[in-house]
Amino acid sequence: MARTRRGRSVPLPGQLEPRGPEPERYGYVILGAGCAGLSLCHYLLERGVDAPILILDRKQAFADDRTWCFWDVEETPFSDRAIRRWNSWSVRAEGREVVHTSRRYPYLCLTGADFYESVLGKISTHGNVTIRLGEDVRFSKELDDGVLVVTSAGSYLAGLVFDGRGLPPDSAALEEARRKGTWISQQFLGLRLRSRRPAFDPDTCTLMDFSVDQGRGLRFAYVLPFDEHEALVENVYLSKTGAPPEAHRAELSGYLQDRYGLFGGDYEVHGEEWGDIPMTAHRFRRRTGTRTHVIGTLGGETRPSTGYTFLRVQRYCRELAASLTGADGDPEGVHPWRYGPLDRVFLRLLRERPERCPGIYARMFAGTPPDPLVRFLTEVSSPLDDAGLIGTLPKLPFLRLAAGEALDRVRESL
Ligand SMILES: Cc1cc2nc3c(=O)[nH]c(=O)nc-3n(C[C@H](O)[C@H](O)[C@H](O)COP(=O)(O)OP(=O)(O)OC[C@H]3O[C@@H](n4cnc5c(N)ncnc54)[C@H](O)[C@@H]3O)c2cc1C
Known part of the structure; x- marks a missing residue:
């Protein structure tokens, strides 16, 4: 795959390897060299932090382990590295296809x-x-004077600690969210593939194709076409149980046949991606001590109703770095509170009425112009944008869901 150079691992630059005597104390220790941990480090440095920073991770190397997509509603330090920008995207459900085009907000x-x-x-x-x-x-x-971090190889003293270790399926925070019943999983397996003949329309990515069998739970296909031959095609479940990897692979092979007429011998698979992103209204702790901050998915950065996380991580880490370095950063203000109730109602829809989701999503996409829709999905919409989108939703089912949500919240507060 020369074009997108997928699958390569990234060496750790020599300047970042342990060198010289270990400092007695680090100003900052970041747990997890993932999206949040590395982004926060970048924003701290950008703010002029010159105290020693240590980043710890249990992985042995940086692998090409995921593909991030997000709408280009604001500049990020990494947007210029995007390998593809789509101005058109589609949603397929109940026998129709809605295609939207936005010149203003490409999908990166x-x-x-x-x-x-x-x-x-x-x-x-x-x-x-x-x-x-x-x-x-x-x-x-x-x-009293810092935080002691103990690892499999030693211990370190830090002024401040940032915990960005992600949210593995067995984590205590996720267990709590599951106990309270306020979660579902966005579980997916994606194939990076190259077809022998032109098969994909490189101008339009498919955000959700619900024209697949829904027997095992709410499921859709997600297709990122890099050119006519090369694509990332994902099989996604929004449910509590998901499916084993072999079932995902079989369903993807069926989808490639049905949608693109591609049989096994017509394409080569160059890699796989696996994700199990918890979508939950659970309130994750932002601090676990006076000197310990929690960042990334472990801090609740995944948007409950969509699973999108990348932009939220950038916003939070940028503001946290600003607030820690004396500027007027406001990390708590980056996710406007008014999206909370809507997210909870959508999450309830996914949990309680999954069979209605394909139709409702198609209706929402068809009835909302692309730019307001993107602003809503990225939490930068205006009240007018929100009103337009809410107007496309079926009133009675949503009122019932909202009432159920309100009742649960009253019960929780008693
Ligand atoms: C395959 C995939 C595709 C995704 N695509 C998108 C997308 O298109 N758009 C979007 O918005 N979001 C997407 N997400 C969701 C989200 O953006 C990512 O999961 C993101 O990486 C979360 O950042 P994070 O820093 O919280 O966790 P991670 O990036 O997972 O980083 C956590 C780090 O902590 C380390 N770690 C864990 N436990 C320990 C320990 N005990 N000791 C030391 N280190 C530890 C891990 O090795 C890892 O490096 C995707 C997720 C996956 C898995």
């Missing part, structure tokens, strides 16, 4: 490898960052 695609390469390159130009890979963080403990 950033590969995992390009993100890691870009952010590591930026961080490595500063002399005060060390990244230690292959170290599993066991625990951290707040002391």
Whole structure:
């Protein structure tokens, strides 16, 4: 796959490897060299932080492990590395296809490898960052004058700690969200493939294609066509149970046949992506101590109703870095509160009435012009945008869902 250079691993720049004597104390220790941990480090450095920063991760290397997409509603330090920008996207459901085009807000695609390469390159130009890979963080403990971080390989003292270790399926925070019943999983398997004949329309990506069998739970296909031959095609479940990887693969093979007429011998698979993103209204803790902040998915950055996380991570980390360095950053203000009730109602729809979702999404996409729709999906909409979108939703079912949500909240507060 020469064109998109997928699947390559990204070496750790030498300037970031452990070197010289270990400082007695780091100004900042970041747990997790993922999207949030690396982004926060970049924003801290951009704000002029020159105290020693240590980033710890249990992985051994930076792999091309995911593909991030987000709408280009604002500049991020990584947007210039996008490998593809689509101005048109489609939703297919109940026998119709809605295609939207926006010149103003393209949908950007950033590969995992390009993100890691870009952010590591930026961080490595500063002399005060060390990244230690292959170290599993066991625990951290707040002391009177700092935080002690204990890993599989040693211990470190920090002024401040940022926990960005993600949200694995067995995490305590996710267990709590599950117990309260306020979650479903966005589970997907994606194939990076190349077809032998032209099969894809490179101008339009497919956000949700519900024209697939819904027998196992709410399911759709997601297609990112890089050119006529090359695409990332994902099989996505929005449900509590999802499906085993082999079922995902079989369903993808069926989808490629039905939608594109591609049989097994017509394409080569160059890689796979797996994700299990919790979509939940659970309130994750932002602080677990006076000196310990929680960032990324572990801090609740995934939007409950969509699973989109990348832009929210950028916004939160940028503001957190500003607030920690004396500027007027407002990390708590980056996700406007008014999206909360709507997100909870959509999440309830996904949990309680999944069979109605394909029709409702198609109606919402068909009835809302592309720009207001994108602004809503990225939490930068105006009240007028929101009113227009809400106007496309079926009144009675949504009023019932909203009433159920309100009742649950009253019960919780008693
Ligand atoms: C395949 C995939 C595709 C996605 N696509 C999109 C998308 O298109 N758009 C979007 O908005 N969002 C997307 N997401 C969701 C979200 O943006 C990503 O999951 C994002 O990486 C979350 O950032 P994070 O920093 O919270 O976690 P991660 O990026 O997962 O980073 C967590 C890091 O912590 C490390 N770690 C965990 N436990 C320990 C430990 N005990 N000790 C040391 N290190 C530890 C991990 O190794 C990892 O490197 C996707 C997610 C996946 C999995």
